[in-house]
Amino acid sequence: MSQEDESFGIAELAERGGVSRRTVRYYVQRGLLPAPTGVGRGKHYTREHLEALLRVKDLQGSGVPLAQVASRLWGEAPNAAPLPAVEGPRQSHWTRVALGDDIELHVRGRRLSEEQLRALAAAVATVMGESS
Amino acid sequence: MTKETWVGLFTGERKIPLEGVRVDARLSGPCVEVTVTQRYRNTESVPVEAVYVFPMEEGAAVCGFAARIGDALIEGRVDEREAAFDAYDDAMMDGHGAFLLDQERPDVFTASVGNLMPGQSVELQIRYVALARREGAATRLSIPTTVSPRFVPSGAAPDVGQPDGERVNPERWPTVPYGLALTVEVEGAALARVESPTHPVRTTLNDEGATVELSQDDVALDKDFVLLVEPRAPHQPLAWVAREEDGTRVAMISFSPELKASPTQGHEVVFLLDCSGSMGGVSIREAKKALSLCIRALGEHDTFNLVCFGSSHRALWTEPRRYDDTSLSAASSWVKSVDANLGGTVILTPLKEILEAPRDPERPRRVLLLTDGQVSNEADVIALARQHAEHTRVFTFGIGAGASEHLVRGVARESRGAAEMIAPGERIEPKVLRMFGRVRTPALDDVRVDYGGLQVEQSPRRTPPLFSGDSLTVFARIASGSAKEVHLLAGEERWTVPLDLERASTGGPVPTLWARERIREIESGEGTRGSAQRRGGREDRNRARLVELGKRYGLLSRATSFVAVQQRTGDERADAPAQLRKIPVALTDGWGGSGGAPRGVVRGAFTGQASVMTKSGWAAAPPAAMAPPPAPRMAAPAPASGGRGGMAKKSKARRRMARAESTMDFMEGSMDGSGIGGSASDRLFDLLMTQKADGRFETSAELTAWLGARADRLSDAIARHTEPVAVTALVLALLEREAEDRESEWRLAADKATAWLGDRGADVDVDTLLA
Numbered sequence: 057m058s059q060e061d062e063s064f065g066i067a068e069l070a071e072r073g074g075v076s077r078r079t080v081r082y083y084v085q086r087g088l089l090p091a092p093t094g095v096g097r098g099k100h101y102t103r104e105h106l107e108a109l110l111r112v113k114d115l116q117g118s119g120v121p122l123a124q125v126a127s128r129l130w131g132e133a134p135n136a137a138p139l140p141a142v143e144g145p146r147q148s149h150w151t152r153v154a155l156g157d158d159i160e161l162h163v164r165g166r167r168l169s170e171e172q173l174r175a176l177a178a179a180v181a182t183v184m185g186e187s188s
Numbered sequence: 189m190t191k192e193t194w195v196g197l198f199t200g201e202r203k204i205p206l207e208g209v210r211v212d213a214r215l216s217g218p219c220v221e222v223t224v225t226q227r228y229r230n231t232e233s234v235p236v237e238a239v240y241v242f243p244m245e246e247g248a249a250v251c252g253f254a255a256r257i258g259d260a261l262i263e264g265r266v267d268e269r270e271a272a273f274d275a276y277d278d279a280m281m282d283g284h285g286a287f288l289l290d291q292e293r294p295d296v297f298t299a300s301v302g303n304l305m306p307g308q309s310v311e312l313q314i315r316y317v318a319l320a321r322r323e324g325a326a327t328r329l330s331i332p333t334t335v336s337p338r339f340v341p342s343g344a345a346p347d348v349g350q351p352d353g354e355r356v357n358p359e360r361w362p363t364v365p366y367g368l369a370l371t372v373e374v375e376g377a378a379l380a381r382v383e384s385p386t387h388p389v390r391t392t393l394n395d396e397g398a399t400v401e402l403s404q405d406d407v408a409l410d411k412d413f414v415l416l417v418e419p420r421a422p423h424q425p426l427a428w429v430a431r432e433e434d435g436t437r438v439a440m441i442s443f444s445p446e447l448k449a450s451p452t453q454g455h456e457v458v459f460l461l462d463c464s465g466s467m468g469g470v471s472i473r474e475a476k477k478a479l480s481l482c483i484r485a486l487g488e489h490d491t492f493n494l495v496c497f498g499s500s501h502r503a504l505w506t507e508p509r510r511y512d513d514t515s516l517s518a519a520s521s522w523v524k525s526v527d528a529n530l531g532g533t534v535i536l537t538p539l540k541e542i543l544e545a546p547r548d549p550e551r552p553r554r555v556l557l558l559t560d561g562q563v564s565n566e567a568d569v570i571a572l573a574r575q576h577a578e579h580t581r582v583f584t585f586g587i588g589a590g591a592s593e594h595l596v597r598g599v600a601r602e603s604r605g606a607a608e609m610i611a612p613g614e615r616i617e618p619k620v621l622r623m624f625g626r627v628r629t630p631a632l633d634d635v636r637v638d639y640g641g642l643q644v645e646q647s648p649r650r651t652p653p654l655f656s657g658d659s660l661t662v663f664a665r666i667a668s669g670s671a672k673e674v675h676l677l678a679g680e681e682r683w684t685v686p687l688d689l690e691r692a693s694t695g696g697p698v699p700t701l702w703a704r705e706r707i708r709e710i711e712s713g714e715g716t717r718g719s720a721q722r723r724g725g726r727e728d729r730n731r732a733r734l735v736e737l738g739k740r741y742g743l744l745s746r747a748t749s750f751v752a753v754q755q756r757t758g759d760e761r762a763d764a765p766a767q768l769r770k771i772p773v774a775l776t777d778g779w780g781g782s783g784g785a786p787r788g789v790v791r792g793a794f795t796g797q798a799s800v801m802t803k804s805g806w807a808a809a810p811p812a813a814m815a816p817p818p819a820p821r822m823a824a825p826a827p828a829s830g831g832r833g834g835m836a837k838k839s840k841a842r843r844r845m846a847r848a849e850s851t852m853d854f855m856e857g858s859m860d861g862s863g864i865g866g867s868a869s870d871r872l873f874d875l876l877m878t879q880k881a882d883g884r885f886e887t888s889a890e891l892t893a894w895l896g897a898r899a900d901r902l903s904d905a906i907a908r909h910t911e912p913v914a915v916t917a918l919v920l921a922l923l924e925r926e927a928e929d930r931e932s933e934w935r936l937a938a939d940k941a942t943a944w945l946g947d948r949g950a951d952v953d954v955d956t957l958l959a
Contacts, residue, residue, distance in 0.1 A: 066281075067274065078273045079349030085768060099281070119346040157465065157531060182354060184340075 063100040066092070073109040080109065088112045088125055123183040155180045205230050205238040205304060206366045206771045209409060211331055215320060215417060216375040218426075218442060218661070219697045220329055222248070224314040230304040237280070237766040238301040241358035241773065243332035245318050246295040246593035249697075249704030251742055252315030253750035255287040255301075257308070264289065264752035266742050268735045272749035276302060283761025285754030287312060291744045292355045293566065294711065295594040296335055303762040317697035317704075322659050323608075324622060326381065326418040330609065333368060333409040336590035336776040337466060338564040339533035353564040359772040367406035374398040374417050381418035385614040386411060386589075410774040411589030414611050423659055427674065427687045430698035437666045437692050438699040439644075441637070443676045445683050447629055447656040454489030455627065456508050456551040458542050462535070462559035462587075464498040467528035468781025470612050471588040475558040476523055477873070478585055478616045482556055483519050484879055485624040485936050486511045491551060494519055498530020501538035508548070516881040528781065533563045536572060543576040554627050555582040557599065561592030569595060570712060574602035581605035581631065581653070583623055588612065590776035602712060604631070604653040612778060617873075617933035624936065626655040632678040637662055640671035647705040654678050663702035703741035710734055711746055872927050875919065876937050883940030884912040885919040894922065901957050909952055916941050917949030918957055925958060 070077045083089040089108050092099040108129065115125045153161045153168065155177055210225040224244065230236050244250065253264035264287060267275065272288060279286035279302065286302035299312055320327045337360060340353030374382060374397045382391050388403040400415060427441045459479055467475065486492055491508040495501055504522045509515045547553055563569065573582050582603040586596030587610050600607035606626045608619040635651045644664035652660055660676065676683040710730050731747045738748030871894050878888040885891070892899045905914040920941055923934045
């Protein structure tokens with residue numbers, strides 16, 4: 057079997073990755089790992105899964121919050137698209153959203169739906185802990 | 189705005205597969221046996237995996253787990269935590285029914301119901317035994333109902349996998365569409381009192397004892413249930429012996445020692461008050477009341493200081509001061525001025541500062557911590573308290589409807605102090621009084637149990653500290669030998685309990701409780717700071733011991749989980765992946781000042797108001813991830829003395845919320861007139877607060893108000909005896925005659941007043957004054 061089509065079950069993936077199966081499941085739930093390939097009993101993981109797992113584990117282990125792990129993992133810098141340099145005074149409209157104590161989100165040019173606000177609050181809770 | 193229109197906005201957004209929780213408890217002597225039944229039902233068209241984070245009592249020995257599906261009862265087994273998960277996950281992948289119970293903290297657990305099929309119902313049954321806590325003459329049974337939001341401090345060691353703080357922070361909703369039913373069977377024919385300070389209950393007395401039920405069928409799971417049971421006969425020392433299956437005997441021995449407090453021994457007392465946002469509303473008011481009473485329980489030999497903490501902390505003085513009128517007055521003003529506005533709960537830093545400050549050689553240090561304990565780094569805080577146990581005992585008050593018992597009791601236990609829980613609606617004074625009795629109890633460090641000719645494995649290994657009026661219980665697994673009695677030794681004192689090794693029944697809760705106590709000791713030895721390697725080695729050894737004990741006794745621990753599998757065949761198996769459904773939990777009643785009307789706050793935040801934030805900090809910020817409920821549910825009406833407003837008050841609060849920045853206003857409004865354990869204005873409490881440091885009383889508006897027309901007669905007596913003598917004598921008489929039924933609350937103040945008065949006030953004619 058060539059390295060490309062090497063595949064393994066969750067137990068082997070976890071063992072090779074040096075994590076528990078619980079952690080593999082959690083990463084998949086969080087969208088940090090792609091779901092296994094195949095269906096039913098045929099579900100399996102590939103070398104790509106293993107590599108992703110190792111990277112997520114390293115990033116999380118070095119203190120990167122999980123919410124940032126995804127963007128790092130897929131090769132994006134957190135601020136990949138910097139704002140253009142300001143040339144002279146300009147006006148723009150921002151919506152200021154208070155998401156929690158000491159946490160504000162500024163959104164340019166539009167208001168967010170209630171659905172979006174709720175999702176943001178949930179994300180803040182996950183990253184910052186319930187009570188930040 | 190009415191409740192109906194508001195709820196209607198969100199109805200039917202998300203289906204929750206948990207239908208209800210039922211608790212059946214049996215209180216027999218010092219033991220509690222509890223079955224928690226969680227009823228799940230999948231109303232969706234796809235298989236789901238339901239995950240529910242819920243609390244149980246801190247000392248609970250979780251010894252049973254089963255899933256009932258129709259007529260079939262599938263018993264769970266204990267396995268190493270990850271092995272149990274693997275078995276669960278294997279079953280999930282194969283389409284079987286899979287059920288898992290994990291311990292996240294000694295008081296927080298996660299139940300997972302895997303492959304719950306469309307239309308299918310499952311009941312999870314969780315059994316535990318615990319030692320009932322003694323509180324004065326009463327036995328206190330506590331059933332926690334929700335996991336309060338926990339503050340996750342920054343700077344913790346990075347996790348791999350699910351972050352530790354997330355495990356104890358499920359999504360919170362203001363209300364949830366599942367409720368609680370509860371029944372407690374109390375054994376014992378001679379009961380003087382059975383009451384719940386937290387919930388309206390229906391009590392039926394019978395020949396064997398009493399049956400207590402919640403007055404309503406389906407009560408909100410948003411505050412701990414507390415039941416106080418007082419037998420007619422006082423608590424007796426006792427020794428129960430039980431046999432394990434292999435015949436090994438295990439004894440539970442409970443002593444009721446009396447020790448004289450020493451009034452002349454001074455202490456350095458540092459009060460540490462939690463002013464984090466989660467304490468907002470009822471909790472901070474209860475804490476401040478308790479604190480005011482505590483300060484007045486100090487004596488002239490003591491020094492003291494006050495520190496409040498949240499994200500930051502500040503002390504009243506740079507170092508402790510002597511207890512006198514000046515310091516008392518400054519402290520009283522300070523207590524009035526503080527509020528729950530200091531943000532997060534960073535408890536470690538101020539506690540460390542206090543514990544590491546230079547010690548007064550003449551005065552043993554005592555810390556009185558008042559907190560809701562809602563942090564996720566309990567283990568670190570408890571470990572810190574243990575490190576300094578040799579010099580400083582920490583006495584803790586756990587405050588609020590959902591305080592973390594693990595933190596509150598853990599810190600006290602490890603520092604050889606003591607804990608009291610104060611649920612909203614409970615009287616604070618007797619607790620303060622009991623606590624100061626303990627603070628004043630001489631610290632006897634050589635407390636031990638003498639087993640005579642028995643070789644035993646005692647649990648906990650070190651005999652707990654001794655406090656006057658409290659019982660002291662140890663468990664002993666007997667390896668060999670014989671004895672007819674055991675003795676508790678402390679200094680010169682000695683107490684004896686007879687032991688009958690022949691009268692030992694097989695099974696029962698005693699061996700389980702012995703093992704639980706061992707598990708607790710091992711667990712509390714973990715989580716300490718240190719190099720990862722050192723921690724790693726110790727952690728491995730501890731885990732191995734936990735797994736061994738957990739498997740042998742069938743007990744849950746942080747290293748062992750319960751797993752059960754329902755084997756399915758053919759079409760019964762799930763053929764599609766189960767969708768994860770995390771069960772939201774109800775936000776603790778009164779959390780962060782939400783006081784029963786948090787919905788308005790949440791809505792304000794989620795409608796994207798640009799300025800929901802106010803200076804009140806957390807109170808304005810919703811506990812994150814708080815989504816609206818899909819359906820209205822009835823909240824339990826508060827007991828007459830409770831702090832929770834009725835509907836009228838809620839709508840008033842919501843009207844105020846219509847104004848965007850009025851959160852602070854709303855908080856204060858919601859607190860109006862809901863005095864703790866009584867009316868908003870409590871003349872006894874108010875009068876006691878006028879007592880001077882040395883114990884004397886002087887004229888005050890509070891006294892005048894109480895006396896009414898009789899106040900006019902006071903000037904003659906003052907002219908004859910001087911003001912403090914006349915007034916102090918009068919107040920003593922007033923307490924005895926007009927507040928007789930609340931002696932437990934004023935006894936401490938009266939003792940101080942009597943000591944100050946000596947024989948100075950013997951001839952004050954109180955009869956004429958009070959006629």
